[in-house]
Amino acid sequence: MTVMPLPQAPHPSAAASAQRAATDTVAEIEVRDVSKSYGAAQFAKTVVRDCSFTIDRGRLTVMIGPSGCGKSTLIRLLAGFERPTSGTIRIGGKSVTEPGRDRLVLFQETALFPWMTAYDNIMFGPRARAEGGADARKRAELLLDKVGLGAFRRKYPTQLSGGMQRRAELARAMINEPKVMILDEPFRGLDAMTKKLMQEYYAKLYEETRRTTFFVTTDIDEAIFLADRILVMTNVPARVRAVLEVNLPRPRRLEDVIENDDANLIKMQVLSLLHEEAMKSFAHGSKAAADFIDAYSRRIRKPS
Amino acid sequence: MPKPSALSGRLYQTVASTKFWRGVVATVVFIALWEIVSRVGISRVPAPSAVVLTFGDLMADPSYWFSWYLSMRRVFLGFFAAMLVGIPLGLAMAVSKAFYGTVFPVFEVLRPIPPLAWVPAAIIFWPTQELSIMFVTFLGAFYAVVINVIDGARAIDVRYYQAARSMGSSGWDIFRRIILPGTVPSIVVGATVGIGIAWAVVVAAEMISGGGSAGSMGGAGGGLGFFIWNSYVGGSYTQIVVGMISIGIAGYISSALLRKLGELATPWLREQ
Numbered sequence: 001m002t003v004m005p006l007p008q009a010p011h012p013s014a015a016a017s018a019q020r021a022a023t024d025t026v027a028e029i030e031v032r033d034v035s036k037s038y039g040a041a042q043f044a045k046t047v048v049r050d051c052s053f054t055i056d057r058g059r060l061t062v063m064i065g066p067s068g069c070g071k072s073t074l075i076r077l078l079a080g081f082e083r084p085t086s087g088t089i090r091i092g093g094k095s096v097t098e099p100g101r102d103r104l105v106l107f108q109e110t111a112l113f114p115w116m117t118a119y120d121n122i123m124f125g126p127r128a129r130a131e132g133g134a135d136a137r138k139r140a141e142l143l144l145d146k147v148g149l150g151a152f153r154r155k156y157p158t159q160l161s162g163g164m165q166r167r168a169e170l171a172r173a174m175i176n177e178p179k180v181m182i183l184d185e186p187f188r189g190l191d192a193m194t195k196k197l198m199q200e201y202y203a204k205l206y207e208e209t210r211r212t213t214f215f216v217t218t219d220i221d222e223a224i225f226l227a228d229r230i231l232v233m234t235n236v237p238a239r240v241r242a243v244l245e246v247n248l249p250r251p252r253r254l255e256d257v258i259e260n261d262d263a264n265l266i267k268m269q270v271l272s273l274l275h276e277e278a279m280k281s282f283a284h285g286s287k288a289a290a291d292f293i294d295a296y297s298r299r300i301r302k303p304s
Numbered sequence: 305m306p307k308p309s310a311l312s313g314r315l316y317q318t319v320a321s322t323k324f325w326r327g328v329v330a331t332v333v334f335i336a337l338w339e340i341v342s343r344v345g346i347s348r349v350p351a352p353s354a355v356v357l358t359f360g361d362l363m364a365d366p367s368y369w370f371s372w373y374l375s376m377r378r379v380f381l382g383f384f385a386a387m388l389v390g391i392p393l394g395l396a397m398a399v400s401k402a403f404y405g406t407v408f409p410v411f412e413v414l415r416p417i418p419p420l421a422w423v424p425a426a427i428i429f430w431p432t433q434e435l436s437i438m439f440v441t442f443l444g445a446f447y448a449v450v451i452n453v454i455d456g457a458r459a460i461d462v463r464y465y466q467a468a469r470s471m472g473s474s475g476w477d478i479f480r481r482i483i484l485p486g487t488v489p490s491i492v493v494g495a496t497v498g499i500g501i502a503w504a505v506v507v508a509a510e511m512i513s514g515g516g517s518a519g520s521m522g523g524a525g526g527g528l529g530f531f532i533w534n535s536y537v538g539g540s541y542t543q544i545v546v547g548m549i550s551i552g553i554a555g556y557i558s559s560a561l562l563r564k565l566g567e568l569a570t571p572w573l574r575e576q
Contacts, residue, residue: 081466099469111463115485115572124481128473156572176471 065233394453456490
């Protein structure tokens, strides 16, 4: 593969560009002072505390944080499967009280219905709303081709590879034309090669549609490759620790993340933030944090 | 043959495998030992050669086949009734907490009572002996079906509900397209277990009840269970063994049939 010279983005500091971007975009999702606790009053475990952030319309916002930091809880709150203990979540100005097709969630592991073929899975949403007519069928066929599953329309999920399952799920979500796509570590568990292909594929898909996207991951390279904006989370209870703008030009390629100086700068910032967070919880004897430090402390020192 | 190449290929694979021949040798050795033990007179169990001769005679006897028909009918009618009542009941218990809270305690009180303990009561309470026996086979299959349906419906991954609701599905649509298909594999399991119990139960029920209304057909008219009992009373030991083998075959045919139906009902579980 030939490496093309990259159009160089200007070099503002990430913090400065964060401020600038905040003024000229529209918030699709607004999370304000949200807290979530589980369990009875005196034994309550707070998983999310006073968490506030916005997700801009037409942009791809990535949330990154140590595992077990409460990211999945935030996703369930955004999806409307659970209600926050306090605070408000608004989507398109409306308060979230229940699941709705304006925001669709892609779970960590496949939630394709195993008893339906790829085609029937994709047609699930339209049929649920009694819109399964010729128009929907045509769109389903188009989407199947778009995600490269045209020849697999009659296959059941277990007959598809991990990457294919993820693409079928993307198609199943997209046919409902959600305002917001919410993805919870969607490429976790895929082998390294498939994961890279899916990341490139997903970036392309996003660049074509520019649908508002909230993408949760623990993978820093994935975050930088995909994001317009990165929310770095604290350890549990989850809050936003920092917001970083990623002004890499689109369309992006995976090499960009390795070669681009801006990308590497952001990576260093994210790593040191996450490292700090992990150190904090390590001091409290968290096993997850210990693992995290083990995995990342070597990486953070290497480039310097 | 419809697909000669595929079929003969699979047949060849089976016949060529060590596993297959090990099974054949073991069976032959077993039958040979049985023959020797009987011939030498260590045991009063009739020799396999004698059993085969009796089997041959009975094949030409319509009343033997009528026993088959009676037992099959009792098992399958009881079993179908169990499916018909058990599947909706299990689903309702899985879906509604209120219904579960009301019905399950009663169900759990009755469940430990072995179906065979119902035989005398069934004979008293049902108008015909035929219905009494079917009621007992019904009970045998019923508990297995209900328990499996409840467990299966409850084990459906919560993410399927979440995904369905996100896409605008609710109520009846979720029941029809998530709960129902999600429970089918467990229904198949419940059915397979249930029909096995129904066979175990029908034999004993026929022995106890004296073969039901068809007793007038003579000894061989009361179902396979009664056929065995009657052969014992009449001192025909070879017929006892033929009856035992017949029930084995009948049970196997029923299970194979259900397995096939189960595969058709769950195409997504098939390999490849």
